[in-house]
Amino acid sequence: MRVSLALRSTEAAVAGFAVGLLGLFDKGDPGFASSNFMPQVLVAVAVASFHGSAAGAVAIVAAALGTALLPSIAHLIGLSRVNIDYGAWFEAARLPLALGMAAIFVAGTIRDSYAKSVRNLLERIRSLVRRELHARKTNEALAELVDELHKRVAGQRDSVPALYARIRKMDSLDMATVVKGLLDAAVAFSQASSALIYEFDPISGQLLLAATTGPDAEPVLPLEGSLEGWVFRGNTRFTLRSIDDYLGLSRTEAKKSVLAFPVKAGELPWGVLNIREMPFYRYNPNTENDIAIIVDLASAYLRKAVEFRERVLSHPRNAVTGLPGYADFLRVLGEEVALRAGRLISVSVVIAEILGFRDIVFDRSGKDAFLSLKRLAEVASAGDRCLAFHFREDAQLVFILPDIDRNGASLFCLELSESAGKAAPDAAFGSESVEIAFGLSSFAGGPIGQAEDVVGSLIGEAEHVLGLSKSVFALHSRQGEGE
Amino acid sequence: MRGFHYISSMREFYSPRTPRAALMAAEANILPIEAFAYKAASVKPLFEEPYDLDDLEQFLAQPNLDFAGAMMLSEIFVAMTRAGDKERALFAAESLTSLEDRWARKVDEARRHAAGERAERSFLLGRSLYERALVAGRTAAIRDHYLREALHFLDEVFGSGTAGPAFALLIRCLVRLGELDEAEARLAPGLGRGDDGEVLALAVEIAYLRKDVHRIAELLHGKDLDGLALDEGVRGILSFWQA
Numbered sequence: 001m002r003v004s005l006a007l008r009s010t011e012a013a014v015a016g017f018a019v020g021l022l023g024l025f026d027k028g029d030p031g032f033a034s035s036n037f038m039p040q041v042l043v044a045v046a047v048a049s050f051h052g053s054a055a056g057a058v059a060i061v062a063a064a065l066g067t068a069l070l071p072s073i074a075h076l077i078g079l080s081r082v083n084i085d086y087g088a089w090f091e092a093a094r095l096p097l098a099l100g101m102a103a104i105f106v107a108g109t110i111r112d113s114y115a116k117s118v119r120n121l122l123e124r125i126r127s128l129v130r131r132e133l134h135a136r137k138t139n140e141a142l143a144e145l146v147d148e149l150h151k152r153v154a155g156q157r158d159s160v161p162a163l164y165a166r167i168r169k170m171d172s173l174d175m176a177t178v179v180k181g182l183l184d185a186a187v188a189f190s191q192a193s194s195a196l197i198y199e200f201d202p203i204s205g206q207l208l209l210a211a212t213t214g215p216d217a218e219p220v221l222p223l224e225g226s227l228e229g230w231v232f233r234g235n236t237r238f239t240l241r242s243i244d245d246y247l248g249l250s251r252t253e254a255k256k257s258v259l260a261f262p263v264k265a266g267e268l269p270w271g272v273l274n275i276r277e278m279p280f281y282r283y284n285p286n287t288e289n290d291i292a293i294i295v296d297l298a299s300a301y302l303r304k305a306v307e308f309r310e311r312v313l314s315h316p317r318n319a320v321t322g323l324p325g326y327a328d329f330l331r332v333l334g335e336e337v338a339l340r341a342g343r344l345i346s347v348s349v350v351i352a353e354i355l356g357f358r359d360i361v362f363d364r365s366g367k368d369a370f371l372s373l374k375r376l377a378e379v380a381s382a383g384d385r386c387l388a389f390h391f392r393e394d395a396q397l398v399f400i401l402p403d404i405d406r407n408g409a410s411l412f413c414l415e416l417s418e419s420a421g422k423a424a425p426d427a428a429f430g431s432e433s434v435e436i437a438f439g440l441s442s443f444a445g446g447p448i449g450q451a452e453d454v455v456g457s458l459i460g461e462a463e464h465v466l467g468l469s470k471s472v473f474a475l476h477s478r479q480g481e482g483e
Numbered sequence: 484m485r486g487f488h489y490i491s492s493m494r495e496f497y498s499p500r501t502p503r504a505a506l507m508a509a510e511a512n513i514l515p516i517e518a519f520a521y522k523a524a525s526v527k528p529l530f531e532e533p534y535d536l537d538d539l540e541q542f543l544a545q546p547n548l549d550f551a552g553a554m555m556l557s558e559i560f561v562a563m564t565r566a567g568d569k570e571r572a573l574f575a576a577e578s579l580t581s582l583e584d585r586w587a588r589k590v591d592e593a594r595r596h597a598a599g600e601r602a603e604r605s606f607l608l609g610r611s612l613y614e615r616a617l618v619a620g621r622t623a624a625i626r627d628h629y630l631r632e633a634l635h636f637l638d639e640v641f642g643s644g645t646a647g648p649a650f651a652l653l654i655r656c657l658v659r660l661g662e663l664d665e666a667e668a669r670l671a672p673g674l675g676r677g678d679d680g681e682v683l684a685l686a687v688e689i690a691y692l693r694k695d696v697h698r699i700a701e702l703l704h705g706k707d708l709d710g711l712a713l714d715e716g717v718r719g720i721l722s723f724w725q726a
Contacts, residue, residue: 139510146502146523154542155555156528165532188530191558241724243696255694280688281716284723 008051012044012059019043020066030071031089038093040067041100045107052115053108060100158189158290166294170301172384173308176211182263182298183211186273189290190259194276198228200269207232210271227253228272231260235269239288258283261295266303308387311335318390320370323377329389329398330455336402337454340445348401348409350386351439351462352376352416355473357395372434373397379419385412398462406442413438437473439466489517500541502526534559536574543578550614553582557618583619590615602640606649609637613656630656645673651681663689674702680711680718687721699724 019040023030032038040063048056071084156162166188170181183197194214198207198221207221207228223229230249231238238246238260246254259275273295278287315328336347354360354376360369373395377388380399391398401409417436441461448454489496496514499505502523508514529538542548543556556578563575593611596604612633620626637653644650650673657666667689673682683702690698703725708718 139506143503143506146506149523150502150526151552153526154529154538155552157530159528159531162528162530162532169532240691240694240696243694258694280691281720283691284720 005054008055009058012047012051012055013062015043015047016040016059016062016064017066017070019063020068020070023067024070024074027083030084031067031086031093033085033089033092038096038100040064040093041096041103044100045103048104048108049111052112053105056104056108060097060104157191158286162188163290163293167297167301170298172301173305173381173387175302175305175309178298178301178305179211181301182273182294183213185294185298186275186291187213189294190275190278190287191282192258192275192278195278196228196274196276197263197271198232198274199271200232207272214277225250225253227257227260228274231262231272231274232269235262237261237292240283259288259291261291263295263302264299265306266299268303270299270302270306312387318370320367321374321377321390323374323388323390323397325390326392326398329391329400332387332389333400333455333458334452336400337443337448337458340402340443341448341454343445345403345445346405346408346442347445348404348406348412348440348442349458349462350399350401350409350413350416351391351396351466352380352399352413353393353396353437353439353466353470355395355435355437355470369394376416376420376434376436380412380416382419404442405444406440409440409442413440435473437466437469439463439469441465489515490521493518493521500537529555529559534563534571536571539578543581548585550618553586553614553618557582561621579621583615586611586615586618602649605636605640606652609633609649609652609656612636613652613659616659627660630660634660645676646679646682648681651685654685658685658689658692663692678711680708680713683711684713684717684721687724 020030022039023032026032029035032040040060043063044056044060047059067089068084068086075083163185166181166185169184170178172178172181179197179199183195186192187195192213195212196209196214196217197211199210200206200223201208204220205223207223207226209217209219209221221228223233227238227249230236230246230253236246238249238254238257240254240258243249243251243254257274257276258278261273262269263271263273273291275291311332312324312328315324317324333347333349340347354369354372357369357372360372373390377397380386380397381388385404386399386401389398389400390396399412401412404412417438420434420436439462441458443454443458496518497508499508499514499518499522502519505514505519505522509516509519527535527538529535529542539556539559542552545552548556560575560579560582564572564579566572590608590611593604593608596607610633612629616626616629616633620629634653634656637649637656641647641649641653644653654666654670657663657669667686670682670686670689673679674686683706686702687699690696690702703721706721706725708721708725711718713721
């Protein structure tokens with residue numbers, strides 16, 4: 001507790017006077033001149049120790065005044081017959097007073113510096129506490145702010161990463177996957193409860209339903225007399241808000257859509273995306289732009305899938321595996337090589353042969369053996385990095401790896417071997433582990449004369465490596481039997 | 484470079500799951516303050532695929548999870564149940580059940596809530612049932628059942644109203660149930676006054692659901708949207724239609 005200077009001075013004065021008062025009890029020597037010690041000095045030193053130098057000085061002055069005046073006052077008012085010998089008192093007080101003054105100064109200084117340090121310390125603690133409280137409040141506010149921002153960011157539906165993740169799902173050679181990816185992305189960004197994608201069929205001249213979400217939809221639509229046909233024919237976007245601006249579109253048809261976009265595969269019209277129902281609060285220019293972006297980005301993937309379908313899937317395929325044959329492999333490899341010639345972009349060929357294929361045929365069935373090939377092709381094509389075909393023999397598949405060099409092809413073989421090993425317990429592979437021999441070759445994309453020559457050398461090299469690989473397997477298997 | 488030092492050596496430290504946890508750890512000197520900055524800046528949208536199960540779980544575990552958050556989670560979990568991964572589908576199904584249980588408890592609490600006036604109780608119960616219908620109503624039958632129950636409680640007390648949050652909720656129940664004519668008829672008196680932004684927005688929404696753009700134009704013709712008490716987002720959408 002802090003004591004004010006006035007209070008300390010008063011206390012010091014009272015203490016000093018009290019000594020003078022005490023002297024009245026010794027009628028012979030009220031100034032304690034004959035004592036071995038002078039209480040006036042001791043009290044002042046004590047006061048200086050507790051209240052500082054100034055209070056000590058006040059105490060010694062008060063004690064001196066008290067000692068000097070009180071006996072005379074008491075004598076005057078007749079309270080006590082006390083006489084003080086001022087000469088003896090001054091004589092006796094000379095040395096104790098000098099020492100007392102020094103002691104008061106020392107004790108007072110010590111006390112003052114101590115009090116000052118305590119005061120400083122307290123001030124520092126107060127300041128720290130204030131700062132801590134402030135920091136705590138700031139932290140609480142920061143935590144709440146971060147929670148709120150966390151919530152807002154976490155709830156973002158139309159962020160660039162979310163869009164990218166959706167777009168990546170369209171990166172497939174399988175048309176159904178691309179179309180489903182496009183529909184899912186459009187639904188995710190619009191929260192549509194009913195949306196459809198129609199593909200234009202050039203043979204029938206109609207729009208065929210490719211994907212849908214929500215209520216059942218017409219599987220086939222004419223180009224004339226349907227909103228989707230109108231969008232496709234005019235290559236025009238439809239939006240409900242501008243319904244009055246569209247000429248040649250019946251009001252009944254227009255009410256079948258909120259938003260409709262023509263969809264392209266590369267540069268060419270491919271089909272239509274129609275969002276039939278979406279929440280009122282999602283229908284705004286931002287959502288419209290988001291979906292337009294999705295449709296634009298999908299065009300490259302649709303083009304890839306369309307090309308794959310035309311180049312590979314439209315030709316006769318194996319009834320069990322669904323894979324195209326050797327002739328298609330030669331044609332597609334020739335096209336891939338020609339596409340990369342002179343551009344220093346690689347294309348690799350990997351031949352995979354299931355060892356013990358005949359055993360599977362005899363132990364189980366021919367269909368099971370081909371199913372194991374199908375499974376192998378599915379595992380290999382999982383990342384859409386390759387095109388799979390049947391090769392010369394039943395036990396062999398061949399993969400074309402566009403844009404992948406020899407190192408990448410080696411890694412592909414390792415990963416495929418590992419994935420096939422993991423998938424071994426699958427029914428398609430049977431209960432026993434499947435061993436696969438690989439042969440690979442790579443074209444680095446340099447200038448060429450005839451694409452057929454490169455194709456021939458690629459196949460020859462891959463077959464040579466496959467032969468070596470099979471020899472190693474055979475050697476290992478003989479060594480195993482020998483042991 | 485201090486921040487990069489933390490990032491390069493973060494595996495040696497305790498790994499907080501949320502920015503708040505990182506802040507508390509930094510306060511307790513368990514982590515450097517860079518951990519908080521890193522965590523706060525690393526938040527990603529829940530909608531981003533592949534879905535992050537930890538983030539979803541942590542969001543789901545929030546004690547004060549609101550209706551909008553629950554709807555968002557519900558949408559993500561439903562999408563996950565349709566995906567091929569069985570483990571993730573199981574996680575999503577369990578999470579959906581947990582979410583539905585939470586809203587079922589809210590309805591029970593609202594039913595038990597005895598304090599307050601009858602109007603307040605009915606509104607609370609109606610809102611809980613409406614929210615439950617949307618959170619738990621993956622099938623139309625379940626959703627409609629709860630919506631009808633909500634409508635019943637709201638209609639008892641607010642059936643003759645023309646404005647206010649409870650009345651708006653009642654109209655929303657009708658809209659969700661597809662009873663657009665009924666909803667429009669009930670909105671008519673409030674719409675006639677022309678001073679309620681929410682009533683106007685509901686009327687425009689009904690016209691939109693009918694794909695009746697002329698009615699929307701009629702409703703918004705000459706309206707001073709800035710003068711109506713409207714949420715910023717709703718005002719933006721109405722302005723879009725008015726333009």
